[in-house]
Amino acid sequence: MLDSYHFRSIILKTDIYLGAYHRIFTLLNNRHVVLITDENLASLYPHVLKLFPYIVLPAGEETKSLSRIEFVLNKLMEMKVDRDAVLLGFGGGVITDITGFVASIYKRGVSFAFLPTSLLGMVDAAIGGKNGVNFNGIKNQIGTVNQALFTWIDTSFLNTLPYLHFLNGFAELVKTSLIFSKKTWVNIQTNREIILKTKPDYLQSLIAEAVQHKMKLVEQDPYDNYHRQILNFGHSFGHVIEMTDKILHGLAVSKGMVAAIKLSVAAGYLSRNLAKEIIQEFEALGLPIDMDFKAEYFILLDQDKKQVNKNINFIFLKEIGSAMIENVDTDTLKKLAYDARSISF
């Protein structure tokens, strides 16, 4: 079992640590720290709130708004927080996205660090430097790309995470294994029973692998111009499903991955047998796999912000551990979806 891990990115000037969170004090030595969290974490972890002055926000996606940003900026002014401060985001992806954004604009930028508490935060949201809020009903429309001083992952926080939110983050872990590593995929298959008991200790090596894969890609393409888009595997349909069906991001991405897998078979990139095996494993892992290609999904795909010249950079799967980016139009996706309907999985 892995009990500590450190990824240092000299290129991005950020560190990702895994281990008991008390050790962050050595990294925050003598800095003026302000902790930003949500009300759920505040009531579950009062001992963490005792450590630093804090700002508590309502829990949930609605908090990712410009009005909340203004609220936090006002609080920071009231607290007379200066440019040497470190804002420490303690929470799930909502809190780390807000903390990174506020820190990037307050007094033209102060340092920030993350102590993620959700699995989605540990493997994705608190890694890679994308911060921001939703705007006019569209996700992540306003924000910055700016790296945290450090992200500290302490998996013991997962003990209190509701199961649905565990699955939400787990879908992103599964995604990482599918696009980067057959070894991790086999590890997940082999240890399925124990992983699903959500024992944080057994997740540490999987989290460390996911972090490493994501960070190497972010180092190559911090601003998401091309290579980083491979991480969007399952996200084209995932985003529209999240919007229309109002389900958690990771669960929508799970269905979106099933869509991408089916389209990969229809396009001739992935074998039907392998696709079947992957979808069966999703089911065994408790991830949602029902995916009908509704007409409204395609209408929303047309409006998707990731479109370039009316096309979408869609991620196809070739093998377990290997994916590719292809610029396609929505008519091609519609045709592949039509063909996929006649294939039995």
Ligand SMILES: NC(=O)c1ccc[n+]([C@@H]2O[C@H](COP(=O)([O-])OP(=O)(O)OC[C@H]3O[C@@H](n4cnc5c(N)ncnc54)[C@H](O)[C@@H]3O)[C@@H](O)[C@H]2O)c1
């Ligand atoms: N910046 C990025 O690269 C990136 C990547 C992926 C997702 N995101 C963003 O992350 C957000 C989703 O993140 P999330 O799923 O963590 O949502 P979240 O922050 O809303 O957390 C989910 C829920 O779990 C609770 N919670 C978190 N940790 C807990 C714990 N240890 N114990 C008990 N309850 C806990 C929270 O209070 C909240 O109610 C979205 O806004 C998404 O856009 C950002």
